[in-house]
Amino acid sequence: MSELIERSKNSASPKVHILTSKDFSAAWKPPGYLIDGIFQKRYIYAITARAGSGKTAIALTLAAHVALGLPLGGRAVEKGPVLYFAGENPDDIRTRWVMLAEAMSFNLKSIDVHFIPGSFSIEDLIGEVQKAARANGPYSLVVIDTSAAYFSGEDDNSNVEMKRHAATLRSLVNLPGGPCVLVCSHPSKTGKELPRGGSAFLNEIDGNTFLERKANTVSLKQHEKFRGPPFLPVGFELVPLTSSKWRDARGRPIKSVRAIPAANDNQRNPKTDPNHEILHALLKKPDSSIAEIARAVGIEPNPSGRSKVNRSLLDLGKAGMAEQGNGRHWHLTNRGRQALSDQPPEQLLAANR
CATH class of the missing domain: 1.10.10.10 (Winged helix-like DNA-binding domain superfamily/Winged helix DNA-binding domain)
Structure with missing residues (x-):
């Protein structure tokens, strides 16, 4: 290692170093996939879709599969704790979650998924989030549902504000465990495949995926901005659920919807x-x-x-x-x-x- 700029001992300016190819390459680490071939740990991705496309249903399914270590359509999933930011209508997310537990037969008391309910400025409270994560982590997956619920700026079309917002969300990959961060995003006004904030947001994340719905089938697809190997669409079927356990205030069975991954690709x-x-x-x-x-x-x-x-x-x-x-x-x-x-x-x- 050779020094590019030499500073005096009393200088507060950092030193800049040039690394040899050997030293630079020595820091390489093999990619660690949370969902094999798609999402890597310590990376941040957007899941972009319009309202009603199945974002939350799919995000909750991914959270359950990671917490339980269940494969996703033939792809291996690394088991680990999940942190879920339930910012957009937490009551709806709570209903969907208890219904998903009934449908998938997992224990709500023991599954390793933690929730932060309610919307707030994540930029203002990032220190508190980091502190809480250190106390309750480590985490393999962090889900933001949705980006808009945690935006503190005044204009989500502002390049400066959206770049800063995305940078704050990116910092979550440094939480204990080095989680993969998935950000559920509403589409921009210019196209259904781009997250709100456009290029300013895209430039700060590692990859963008988007959902395409046809009737009750939803495909998770790869956008052009994606760091990692290419993958073909991952399918989900949106299936209506009627609870045999949970009731509304008038005693009627609760209804919801579940996103079921497509059949095992190996079949x-x-x-x-x-x-x-x-x-x-x-x-x-x-x-x-x-x-x-x-x-x-x-x-x-x-x-x-x-x-x-x-x-x-x-x-x-x-x-x-x-x-x-x-x-x-x-x-x-x-x-x-x-x-x-x-x-x-x-x-x-x-x-x-």
Whole structure:
């Protein structure tokens, strides 16, 4: 290690050091996944979606799976304590949680999930949050539900204010345990896939995911801004629940909704999965038309077949694995090639049907 700037002993200015490649590389640590192939510990991610898309249902499901160490659609999940910021309608979150406990048959008294109910300025109280986390942690996962409930600024379109807000949320990755931080976010006015705050917010986080709902099926998808390996959509089914235990003030059964992860990916056949086959078709013949891709994966290139292939291509495009070139033909990106070479087939299967 060599010194770039030498300061006197009485100077309050910090020293700046230049590291050799050897010293710099020595600090490397292997990625530690909380949910294998998707969310890493000590990273912060947004889950962006409009109201009614299933953000809270999915966030509570993720919290339960982490606390119990349950796999998520075939992906391994590291078991660990969870801290859940229930800022947006904590009474609703409380109802959803007790209903989820009944549906999943876990013990509300012993499951290792802690809650902070109510909204407040997290920037003003970050010291108190850190103090409480040191006393009650460590934590593997921190969920913020939602970002807006803890924003202390006056304008969530202000780059300066949203950058500061995101930086405060990022500091939560340094809580005891080095947790993964998931921030449930409302979308910006410019697009459903971007969290409120746009690029100012995105630049301070490690990755953005978004939810896409079709009827009772919700897909968790990867946005272009994502540090980590590519993954195809993770599916959830929103299922209505009616309690046999919990009652409202008039004695009627409580109703809620649960997000159930899609079936285990390992149970699906990669040879018959169009998304998986499309990746290989693009590898074999770059710049293919939709009709050519349909034929390559055994789908009749009629309007219905082309429409099905086009939907898969759009999903692959949003995941950064494929893109359209000249003449609107499709080809693999570097991320798509990496996905084929680095990930086992079962992790490439779509979960959005």
